[in-house]
Structure formats: structure tokens, C-alpha cells
Amino acid sequence: MRPKIQVALDLLRIQDALNIASKAAEYVDYLEAGTPLIKAEGLRAVTLLKKEFGDKVVVADMKTMDTGFLEASIAYEAGADYATVMAAADIGTVSGAVEARDKYGKGIMIDLLGVEDLEYARKLDELKPDYLLIHSGIDMQHRGIMPFEPVKKLSNMGLSAKIGVAGGLNKENIGGLQGLKVDLIIVGGFITKADDPGKAAKEVLEAVEEVF
Amino acid sequence: MRPKIQVALDLLRIQDALNIASKAAEYVDYLEAGTPLIKAEGLRAVTLLKKEFGDKVVVADMKTMDTGFLEASIAYEAGADYATVMAAADIGTVSGAVEARDKYGKGIMIDLLGVEDLEYARKLDELKPDYLLIHSGIDMQHRGIMPFEPVKKLSNMGLSAKIGVAGGLNKENIGGLQGLKVDLIIVGGFITKADDPGKAAKEVLEAVEEVF
Numbered sequence: 513m514r515p516k517i518q519v520a521l522d523l524l525r526i527q528d529a530l531n532i533a534s535k536a537a538e539y540v541d542y543l544e545a546g547t548p549l550i551k552a553e554g555l556r557a558v559t560l561l562k563k564e565f566g567d568k569v570v571v572a573d574m575k576t577m578d579t580g581f582l583e584a585s586i587a588y589e590a591g592a593d594y595a596t597v598m599a600a601a602d603i604g605t606v607s608g609a610v611e612a613r614d615k616y617g618k619g620i621m622i623d624l625l626g627v628e629d630l631e632y633a634r635k636l637d638e639l640k641p642d643y644l645l646i647h648s649g650i651d652m653q654h655r656g657i658m659p660f661e662p663v664k665k666l667s668n669m670g671l672s673a674k675i676g677v678a679g680g681l682n683k684e685n686i687g688g689l690q691g692l693k694v695d696l697i698i699v700g701g702f703i704t705k706a707d708d709p710g711k712a713a714k715e716v717l718e719a720v721e722e723v724f
Numbered sequence: 725m726r727p728k729i730q731v732a733l734d735l736l737r738i739q740d741a742l743n744i745a746s747k748a749a750e751y752v753d754y755l756e757a758g759t760p761l762i763k764a765e766g767l768r769a770v771t772l773l774k775k776e777f778g779d780k781v782v783v784a785d786m787k788t789m790d791t792g793f794l795e796a797s798i799a800y801e802a803g804a805d806y807a808t809v810m811a812a813a814d815i816g817t818v819s820g821a822v823e824a825r826d827k828y829g830k831g832i833m834i835d836l837l838g839v840e841d842l843e844y845a846r847k848l849d850e851l852k853p854d855y856l857l858i859h860s861g862i863d864m865q866h867r868g869i870m871p872f873e874p875v876k877k878l879s880n881m882g883l884s885a886k887i888g889v890a891g892g893l894n895k896e897n898i899g900g901l902q903g904l905k906v907d908l909i910i911v912g913g914f915i916t917k918a919d920d921p922g923k924a925a926k927e928v929l930e931a932v933e934e935v936f
Contacts, residue, residue, distance in 0.1 A: 552766055554766030575787075578837065586760065601861070605861060625790065
């Protein structure tokens with residue numbers, strides 16, 4: 513089974529996010545309300561995405577660094593199917609977000625951005641998250657840091673959690689994930705900044721189907 | 725000169741934040757829009773705080789983990805005098821937030837939550853942030869972790885940045901900061917959860933004036 517595809521709607525206005533989602537939804541599985549979108553517009557961005565695209569999985573990229581239970585809870589209450597929490601936060605924050613996941617019967621993704629020693633993923637895996645994410649942030653991509661090496665390492669660690677990967681992915685370089693245990697491919701700018709986001713999303717889907 | 729006092733308005737609704745701010749403002753210097761408030765309501769929470777309390781310094785606790793320039797910029801455009809960025813983020817994210825600070829002529833606070841080796845603060849200090857924050861998050865406090873030891877260490881490192889401290893502070897334990905180089909004391913629940921937030925804020929001010 514091919515990995516799921518998630519489009520990261522890293523925009524600042526709900527209407528722009530909804531517009532791109534309407535073009536890309538046909539070719540992707542998960543719609544992500546990006547962190548700057550949530551901060552700019554509030555969690556109603558998540559509510560509106562879920563309302564408009566109820567058949568899609570909606571991810572609230574909360575990037576939670578504290579009050580894990582609270583932040584995951586308000587994301588789920590807003591309509592999110594998944595929330596994200598940072599591995600770089602205190603372990604109590606991560607476990608709090610997992611508790612909220614269990615309470616609401618939703619999903620949690622732990623984002624490893626900022627964690628230098630991937631061995632820490634073993635400890636996080638014990639918390640039974642749905643996903644562990646390898647994530648080269650946008651500022652990291654500007655410094656030439658890509659997610660291929662760390663995701664290769666993580667995919668070989670024999671963890672229970674599903675594995676997601678994000679950071680500068682596009683139709684060309686998805687091939688670099690071939691043979692890896694990857695369950696979720698997150699694509700942002702290649703789709704959202706494309707002249708034709710629908711066409712770009714379709715190309716991502718085709719590339720994923722070819723590689724996996 | 726005594727340290728500045730910041731009240732962290734960690735609430736989920738703008739109206740609740742404005743209500744508490746109206747009671748506490750007389751006794752504090754900085755009003756902070758908490759991270760869950762920003763995520764729940766969007767940056768209009770910052771805009772409304774600045775509109776209602778224009779003579780106070782308003783801090784947007786963005787806790788930025790990526791797109792440092794963008795997230796700090798939208799906080800300043802919403803009316804924030806200071807934004808926060810996480811030291812645990814990529815260094816490019818932190819420097820991006822500092823660039824936005826320079827562009828907008830505002831202030832930036834780097835939050836050290838999640839950083840285990842405080843020596844890293846020397847590298848961050850080279851970026852010339854306004855504040856470095858020692859921060860025991862709410863989930864850390866639940867595990868008994870308080871900010872006194874790390875703030876003592878940071879205050880002895882001879883850094884250029886001003887130093888702020890947050891995490892479980894109240895009128896009783898502020899005495900534990902005596903003799904340290906602390907420029908900003910951030911108080912949350914002791915004020916926001918008090919039956920009388922105005923009285924609690926006054927007690928914090930009195931404690932700070934007694935200790936420093």
C-alpha cells in the first residue's frame with residue numbers, strides 16, 4: 513500500500529487554504545492546517561477545513577511545545593483528526609498530547625524537528641503515537657538540510673509508530689524515499705506555490721504511486 | 725531597577741484574556757497573549773490586547789518552531805511589541821525571527837524550553853536577542869521541574885541579552901530569584917487563576933519590589 517499523501521496548507525488566510533485544498537483534495541489523503549495559518553486565523557481554520565472537506569483527514573499542525581493535553585484537545589474539538597506535538601518539548605507535553613488523543617479517539621503525530629539524537633525516537637515510540645515525523649523545516653531547507661538521511665535512519669529502527677516525512681518534497685525527489693518504511697509523505701510548497709496546485713498534487717500522487 | 729513583570733494570559737478566549745488584563749494591567753509591565761490563546765483565537769487576540777492596552781508592552785507567545793521570519797512578522801503586524809521563538813528550533817528559524825525583529829523595530833525573546841545544554845545560550849546571545857527566557861513549561865511544573873537552578877546558571881554566564889524567567893512563579897517563591905541578573909519575571913496561573921487577579925498581580929509587584 514502506498515504512503516498517504518498530506519498537503520501542508522502553509523498559508524496565512526483561510527480562504528487561500530480552502531482554495532488550494534479544493535484543487536488538491538482529489539489527489540491527497542490528508543489536509544494540513546499549517547502552523548502559521550492556525551496562529552494567524554485561529555483554530556476556526558481547522559473547523560472550516562473539516563466542514564468543507566469532511567471526507568478528508570484533517571491535520572492541525574499545532575507544533576505544540578507546552579500544555580500538550582490542552583493544545584491537542586482544542587485541536588480535536590475544532591475538528592482535527594490529527595494534531596502534532598513537538599518531540600523537542602518536555603516528555604510530559606508529548607505524553608499529555610497522547611492522553612488527549614486517547615480521550616478524543618483521534619490521532620497524534622510527534623514531530624522530531626529539533627531533535628538531534630534519533631535514538632530518542634525509541635522512547636517516544638513507547639508512548640504509542642500514531643506517527644513519528646521526520647521534518648526538515650522551511651528554515652532548515654534554506655540551509656540545505658533535507659529529510660532523506662534521517663528518515664532512512666528512522667525507517668530502519670524497527671519502531672511501532674507509522675513514519676511520516678516532510679521537508680522540501682516534490683515530484684522529482686520523492687524517488688529518494690524508495691525502499692524506505694514511509695507511511696506518510698507531506699508536501700507543502702510544491703503544491704501550494706504551484707501555478708496549478710491541482711496539477712502539482714496529481715503529479716505528487718503519480719510519483720508516489722510509481723515509487724511505492 | 726526592578727525586573728519587568730509580565731502576565732502570561734494563558735486562556736482560550738479573548739474576552740477572558742481581556743478581562744484579566746483589565747484587572748492586572750495596573751501592576752504589570754508586559755501583557756502576554758499565551759500560545760493556546762493565539763492558536764485558539766488567532767492573532768486578533770494580540771491586536772485586541774494592544775488596542776485595549778496600548779500603553780502596555782504586548783508579547784505574542786508564538787513559540788515559533790519554523791518559519792521564524794514569517795511568524796515573527798505576522799505577530800508584529802498584529803500589534804505585538806515582542807514575539808517569542810524557540811531555541812529548540814533550527815538556528816535558521818531563530819535568526820529569521822531576529823531579522824524580522826530588526827525589520828519591524830520590535831523585540832524578540834528566545835525561549836530556552838527544551839534546550840538541555842545552557843551553553844548553547846552563548847551562541848544564541850551572539851544573535852543579539854532582546855531576551856533569553858528560562859522557562860519551565862506547565863507540563864514540566866507538573867513533573868516538579870522549576871526554573872530556579874537554570875536561571876541562576878544563565879544569570880552567571882555574562883551574556884548580553886536580558887534574561888527572563890517563567891514557570892510556576894508566585895508571590896512566595898519570587899524570593900528565590902534574589903541576587904540574580906533577572907530582567908523579566910513572567911507570572912501566569914498565580915494571577916490568571918486567582919479569585920482576584922488584580923490583587924494577585926499587586927502581590928506579585930510588591931514581592932518583586934521587596935526582592936529586587
